[in-house]
Amino acid sequence: MTMLAFVSSYTPLFDLVLIYSLIALSQYVSFRGGVLSLAPAGFTLIGAYTGAIMIKSTGLGAMAGICASIAMGACAGLLLALPLARLRGVFPAIATIGFVQIVVSLALYAEPLTGGAVGLTAIPKVATTPCLVAALAAVVGLLSVINRSNVGSAFDAIRQDVTVAESLGIRVAHYYRVNFALSGAIGAVAGCLLAYNTYAITPEEFGFGMLVFAATAVILGGRSSIAGAIIGTAILLVLPELARPLHDQRLLMQGALLIVIITYLPQGIVDTARELLRQRRSVRHPVVPARKVAA
């Protein structure tokens, strides 16, 4: 097999890694901001259908479809944040599972618009590999800016402890809304690109399986870094390709990995590696001893 044939035979897989990385990043945003939301699968569905319907029934082109998806995803996130902003702890997770079920059912029932269970087909394949790389790079860039900004600081404080964040004057409900809108927009971009890359979409692609995938990818990779979400996604998608017997048991493998990781590597791969690196460094350069206060 020539190099070119080898590469091109893996292009679909590579594309999938890029798209699913975006879904995982939508999940990462939630966790990073201290919101235990499992809504990304729902946002992805909204983005996929918005994009597909836009490109098929209006003549406005792919860019307009992507923009419409972003707007729809962000609005869905904002709407979802309204009732959820007062929920704390594990409760948003349960409520957002409900949200995913609602959007999946809507996609099933709104047949004239969404094609029902058959879904939408013959979507033009406009999202080529370079487009996907550019989209992922843009989102990674956006998130790394946000992480270093005042919004990132507020997210950090909220993730640590809501009470402490409030005691520092941080309006938690406001940042919940920002968080849901961001997660919604990123999830919707992922969905739109999925529709523009895979020719057809059906509602059940975006159900419980995707919800578990997004959470697993982020937990596996590591919750505190952008790279974690991407590495987690790559492992979850590439592993079944490397070991063919795993392919038919994808969901089983995902579930088992989730249990193993949360038990033995609760910080995920990237965060654990970072911690090990830091320990090794601090052995070489120990923390300097305390100096006296001169107040």
Add this chain to the structure above:
Amino acid sequence: MTALELDHLSKRFGGVDAVMDLSMAIAAGCVTGLIGPNGAGKTTVVNIVTGILSRSGGGIRLATRDLSGLKSHDVARCGIARTFQNVQLLRDASVLDNIVIGFHRHVTSSLFANLVGLPSVWRERAVFRARAMALLERFGMTEFAETRAGALSYGHQRRVEIMRALALAPSFLLLDEPVAGMNDVEALEIGQAVRQLAKEGIGILVIEHNMRFVMQTCETIYVLDGGRLIASGSPASVSIDPAVITAYLGS
């Protein structure tokens, strides 16, 4: 002189009176102590003042402003900062980053500017970092700026928490057991720092079990027992008050 005043404050949890008819004043520029046996309701008072708990009765005033019923973040924005009984820092973030979070109240850049990273945001963050460094210098911890907060000793973590609260530029600072777990030398240093802050005009409330620290640091002391105020006054008068001695030692 402005003061943070609690006016006949009370709090019931179900059938339990955690705080009963408590009136006290925390004056600007003074260190006020709030002491009492475990379960006396001291932390409850701070939680009510900072809006974490709702009150069952009474009111809270800052100068002429009514704070009762305000949300926790709005109380902070009125210039009332606090620390917690259990140290609450971002363990994985650097000491500097932890303090920078405290400057959130002073953020003027818009949400949009922060999302896309406009230069004004980075200028503002640079100012916050410089001011955080000034706080670190003041507390003699400059060399720990880049250290992970979780790697610090307990006493240093407490100091970082105080610095983060000071980043709000508060007019009142409520310290919940600031020297718990510290040795005498460290406690003495914190005491000096607290008195210095009061000299600069900040009104400080200290909840503390370390009696030597309280007696040396506070100008006025309020004593709670079972949610009720049993004594108040100067350290000298409180320490010989029969009701206080009974509450601490039993009759």
